[in-house]
Amino acid sequence: MGAKRVWSTAGVVALTGALLLTSAPTASADYVRDQQWVLDVFSMQDTWAESQGEGVTVAVVDSGVDATHPDLSGQVLKGKDFTGGGNAHEDTFGHGTGMASLIAARGHSAKNASGMIGLAPKAQILPLRTLQNKDDKNLDETWGAAVRYAVDQGAKVINLSFSSDGGSKTLSDGRQAIAYAQEHDVVVVAAAGNSGAVAVDEPAALPGVVSVGAVDKEGNRWEGSNTGKGLTLTAPGVEILAANKNRSPEYGLSTGTSGATAYVSATAALVRAKYPDLTAGQVINRLIKSASFLGHKGLKAPDDEYGYGIIRPYKAVTMDIPKGPKEGPLGKLQLAGASAQAGSAAGDDDSSTRAKKKSSSSSRLFLIGGIAAVVVIGGIIFAVVRSRGNRGNGGPGPGGPNGGTPPQGMGGYPNQPQYPTAQQSYPTAPPGSAPQHPNPYAQRPPHQGQ
Template sequence: MGAKRVWSTTGVVALTGALLLTSAPTASADYVRDQQWVLDAYKMDATWALTQGEGVTVAVVDSGVDGSHPDLTGQVLQGKDFTGGGDAQEDVAGHGTGMASLIAGHGHGAGNNAGMVGLAPKAKILPLRVLQKEDDDFEDDTWAEAVRYAVDNGAKVINLSLSGGTGSRTATSGREAIAYAQAHDVVVVAAAGNDGGFTVNEPAALRGVVSVGAVDDKGNLWDKSNVGDGLTLVAPGVEIVSANTNRSDGYSLDSGTSDATAYVSAAAALVRAKYPDLTAGQVINRLIKSASFLHHKGLKAPDREYGYGVIRPNKALTMDIPKGSKEGPLGQLPSSTESKAGSATDGNEDGSTQAKEQDSSSRLPIALIIGGIAAVLVIGGIIFAVMRSRGNRSNGGPGSGGGTPPHGTGYQQYPNTAPNQGYPAPPGQSPQHQNPYAQQPPHQGQ
């Protein structure tokens, strides 16, 4: 069984500081649309002229997705509940519905000019319910089963706006499910975590997974976004409006890497729709190579706080970027068969290998073996005599500083360093330079 993990405001989802849109007595539809700063920041109208995610299914592994929300009608497939029976379109917590709206919300009203619009409004959502209430525990086995179901039911992108918490490790079932998705050409996107820590949480930290941090409307890192080695991209995740049928007005305002993850999944859906011949790894390659550090001058990709940069959906669709390798710049987890094959060579050889080695050693001439043993004994005797002689000549003799040093003195412990040592200066501490990141980040594959 996988290790249980708590669905909390700091570990899994972005509900910390969740606010109703209560600056007006009743949040009007126009007001909701006006609050979606991401649409203006990305000038999405120009991008939607190229594609809106048609023909791509995004699996949302979460608390379920309420397909009856007016901004999601017709976009949500039947899906499956993995919580012990129920309906994948029942969303008690409201989180999965919010993520789906950021990916494929289409608005409502005349000309769909009101309500929530996601970055890929014509993509389909496959709801996979692995959580119910906000404080539910869940196991890796649960979401791992959902990931496999997503792969087997046509999803081309899997959104995991969840995280195991600081220091947690993904169980074998989870790792194998991610590997299964990668082996079947599916883009897997996961949240880096909302702990404000210096480690990217799993499963986002697993090889080949697009791990996502959060930035605000100025492109500066959100203070609770996890950072560290393995961070892939950052995306808008501060004061994000999303659909929520559990609220009286149908919407909520949240901050977190969950929202940022949904936006990256939507960008992946756009790329998959426009370039259906690209592999999952090549889609990731386009997302990475089109990203920008914006005004954060002097960062080197991949950066511990910004990864390869802020996603730019339009550039991901329009830039002249070579396809690159099929596996993409992040590589892939080994499949279960590869893992077993690897373990066979790591001290657990199979019978045929052991037999060959035993057969080879048994053919060595007996005289050579005996001679080798004798030589070892002679050399050992000489070394013993020399060491004994040196020990007797040392100042004070044995027991007064000569001989073997005490435990630990032969190794220097790693010094304690300040949390931010080696990191770029936090946003706001350096001059702002409006120079988009134009240089291709290194180590991205060819």
């Protein structure tokens, strides 16, 4: 299968996303919400009736999270800065804020009907800052310390929207941190890489880590997404709207496996909230068994390009799926003579972390796409609006009507074991919705590799 037909999450920051604009005859009350095509194809109103991620903390190991963004108000915990240069609520890059918003944004104004909303709007975000700028190297010992800290702070899901630089291997600091998280029943989700390579980057490729590739609105893989054995799941990652206080009016559209990873982390939070008795491995089991190849016929799971399929949040929280073994289908990272259980004091020693930087390999964040692709429209209504009737995606609040004042512009492993997935129809959009794009996500998913 071709190397260049999936979403990307390369170690080098990828400023390759494009903000695509199309004219529309009318403007909706909240075009930011309109841009979130994922809410329609995932039938999130129905999903939120089952779970909104309540009581679950998701750690975002990234560039920090701006807690002042109106759509993230009240969602962001104190967190910790591991760069020695500020605090976890400072995000000069904007990447971490975007990831947090895809996971747990809850909108703003009356009934939270304006702005964007994440897939798990009642989850909380633990921001862990491991780099400051887009050109910074995300060192193994730095993000490893952050992962350990996340575990010790009670995070149940850890989002790693980055991959190794140039396909390099994860060093002992990172590997031990991943093992530490797995031993403490935490779901670790990481991006497969944005280079279009026929190999999943680390740390996503490590055993037990949920590695994520990206697909577009039609359910087809994105060209830049890394493929190969060890790919676990795919999720939307093309033309994804996310919060970004560095843009005007604080949103951007982008493409990449970073966003896809955040969506999988959010879905894991939904499952953990709905089924708090499940182990991390059993949560992963539900994600895998509820995934679908949609219209892609003749594929067998795990597929090198789609893994076990495209996530389906509604099915992940509603399907009748046996718990399965506690360790789950992906197993765990085994370290020879290792100290995965060793305390996380290193996670609190920022000076020690900085002292190691010269000898470590690095990882870099992959931009959720082209945060660089930005369009600012002064007082003119955004042309990108999809004209819809009653979309039913106004948010998790009662009724969820769209409303509010629109902003003034818009920015832009080792081999996994065979694990059968279930053949279930993908949920259609909420009643009364009229998505602009054909919805392949509503097709019956044939050939699930059983």
